[in-house]
Amino acid sequence: MKAHDGMYIGGAWRPAAGTDTIEVVNPADEQVIDRVPAGTAQDVDAAVRAARDAFPAWSTTPPAERAALIGALRDQLVARKDEIAETVTAELGSPLPFSQMVHAGVPILVAGSYADLAATYSFEEKIGNSTVYLEPVGVVGAITPWNYPLHQIVNKVAPALAAGCTVVLKPAEDTPLTAQLFAEAAHEAGIPAGVFNLVTGLGPVAGQALAEHEGVDLVSFTGSTAVGKQIGATAGAAVKRVALELGGKSANVILPSADLAKAVNVGVANVMSNSGQTCSAWTRMLVDSARYDEAVELAAAAAAKYGSRIGPVVNAKQQARVRGYIEKGVEEGARVVAGGAEAPHEQGYFVQPTVFADVTPEMTIAQEEIFGPVVSIIRYEDEDDALRIANGTVYGLAGAVWAADDAEAVAFARRMDTGQVDINGGSFNPQAPFGGYKQSGVGRELGPHGLTEYLQTKSLQF
Numbered sequence: 001m002k003a004h005d006g007m008y009i010g011g012a013w014r015p016a017a018g019t020d021t022i023e024v025v026n027p028a029d030e031q032v033i034d035r036v037p038a039g040t041a042q043d044v045d046a047a048v049r050a051a052r053d054a055f056p057a058w059s060t061t062p063p064a065e066r067a068a069l070i071g072a073l074r075d076q077l078v079a080r081k082d083e084i085a086e087t088v089t090a091e092l093g094s095p096l097p098f099s100q101m102v103h104a105g106v107p108i109l110v111a112g113s114y115a116d117l118a119a120t121y122s123f124e125e126k127i128g129n130s131t132v133y134l135e136p137v138g139v140v141g142a143i144t145p146w147n148y149p150l151h152q153i154v155n156k157v158a159p160a161l162a163a164g165c166t167v168v169l170k171p172a173e174d175t176p177l178t179a180q181l182f183a184e185a186a187h188e189a190g191i192p193a194g195v196f197n198l199v200t201g202l203g204p205v206a207g208q209a210l211a212e213h214e215g216v217d218l219v220s221f222t223g224s225t226a227v228g229k230q231i232g233a234t235a236g237a238a239v240k241r242v243a244l245e246l247g248g249k250s251a252n253v254i255l256p257s258a259d260l261a262k263a264v265n266v267g268v269a270n271v272m273s274n275s276g277q278t279c280s281a282w283t284r285m286l287v288d289s290a291r292y293d294e295a296v297e298l299a300a301a302a303a304a305k306y307g308s309r310i311g312p313v314v315n316a317k318q319q320a321r322v323r324g325y326i327e328k329g330v331e332e333g334a335r336v337v338a339g340g341a342e343a344p345h346e347q348g349y350f351v352q353p354t355v356f357a358d359v360t361p362e363m364t365i366a367q368e369e370i371f372g373p374v375v376s377i378i379r380y381e382d383e384d385d386a387l388r389i390a391n392g393t394v395y396g397l398a399g400a401v402w403a404a405d406d407a408e409a410v411a412f413a414r415r416m417d418t419g420q421v422d423i424n425g426g427s428f429n430p431q432a433p434f435g436g437y438k439q440s441g442v443g444r445e446l447g448p449h450g451l452t453e454y455l456q457t458k459s460l461q462f
């Protein structure tokens with residue numbers, strides 16, 4: 001697609017208030033592919049005003065009509081799915097088949113699920129002598145990261161619109177073209193002017209202005225824990241609602257009774273997909289002492305198979321960061337059994353699929369989020385030890401448990417401090433609540449739980 005040189009505000013593309021731009025770079029070849037305007041507080045203010053103006057009519061539009069418009073938005077995403085996949089590949093670098101299946105495919109499912117929910121959800125309930133109305137919170141400031149550019153946008157915009165909220169979106173600076181495509185889709189779908197607005201720009205400028213704006217009632221943020229803490233503090237000081245989807249360091253717990261080869265192969269694939277840039281990736285593989293060496297061999301072989309099939313990471317800074325973590329792992333005594341810190345190609349922000357053995361739970365690579373294609377294999381002695389290691393980080397976003405039968409895995413999963421666990425390779429459910437325990441966040445996205453984030457209650461007593 002060709003980038004717009006303005007902001008989508010009040011149903012039209014308008015010139016940006018300032019003249020600064022952000023370069024969009026293809027991480028596979030380091031070439032500048034386009035430029036988008038770098039929004040300022042003035043652009044944010046115009047967008048928030050448009051969203052406020054649109055709120056009274058949209059919040060009182062019958063849910064069935066909102067559902068039909070969200071359904072039309074989904075249809076627009078379907079019609080543009082090839083363009084979406086190509087755009088994500090160009091600005092994020094993910095291989096085209098993955099962009100088609102996941103980056104374009106999953107948001108279509110999520111948008112469809114909210115079209116259905118808006119049509120069927122009961123925005124009213126009876127409790128004794130009270131009628132409780134579930135009303136939209138108001139204007140939403142949505143701030144999204146680059147790792148799943150369209151998914152993160154749809155995860156916020158679709159439930160917000162279903163609830164009757166209006167939205168100002170500030171997408172990540174690395175992937176603004178996908179956000180502009182989404183704005184085009186919303187426009188073509190007939191979403192009324194001002195209900196959805198887009199301001200591209202830098203986090204500390206446009207993002208911060210949006211989080212601080214007094215016309216915003218709810219800030220929904222997905223990104224790093226460091227920025228999330230700042231946004232939580234800002235929102236708390238203004239007594240604003242806030243939803244935070246933050247980092248992770250999830251454990252893939254392979255119990256002694258599990259099918260080891262399957263658990264290791266699926267576990268390595270989970271981390272390597274999207275070049276390791278998945279907040280819920282199972283970056284710590286926990287294996288019992290008796291089968292540790294076998295697991296290491298299997299994981300090294302699985303990672304080696306990825307070789308050149310893996311895409312780059314998003315930018316030069318992330319590449320340097322991930323390579324720095326690999327060097328740190330070596331310094332702290334972990335053993336590289338696949339990959340390593342050296343860049344595999346001269347051009348592009350590539351990182352080798354890397355597996356570390358002999359990782360101990362307190363090492364930096366076992367504690368901090370790397371956000372790259374790096375798996376750490378950690379040895380445990382018994383189930384209690386495995387649980388202590390699994391729960392032994394500040395994060396609690398996701399995880400996996402493998403055992404000979406589901407009941408054994410479920411019993412372990414119930415003791416994990418984490419928001420979602422895949423049992424024996426259970427598949428992604430776009431309607432299940434997604435969000436973190438501990439420092440992985442506050443609030444949930446997806447399905448009915450994701451919808452309630454955008455609703456507030458009013459009870460009338462009779």
Ligand code: NAD
Pocket residue numbers: 143144145146147148170171172173201202203204205206207208209211222223224225227228230231244245246247248278279369371397435436440441
């Ligand atoms: P980031 O925190 O740097 O940026 C996320 C967004 O916040 C971007 O749009 C950015 O421009 C904006 N931002 C940056 N500084 C800001 C500020 N001071 N005020 C307001 N907005 C600001 O994160 P990132 O590097 O883009 O994304 C990677 C991180 O996101 C990882 O830590 C990952 O785990 C996390 N993540 C979490 C989830 C989840 O659902 N829990 C999903 C995807 C990514």
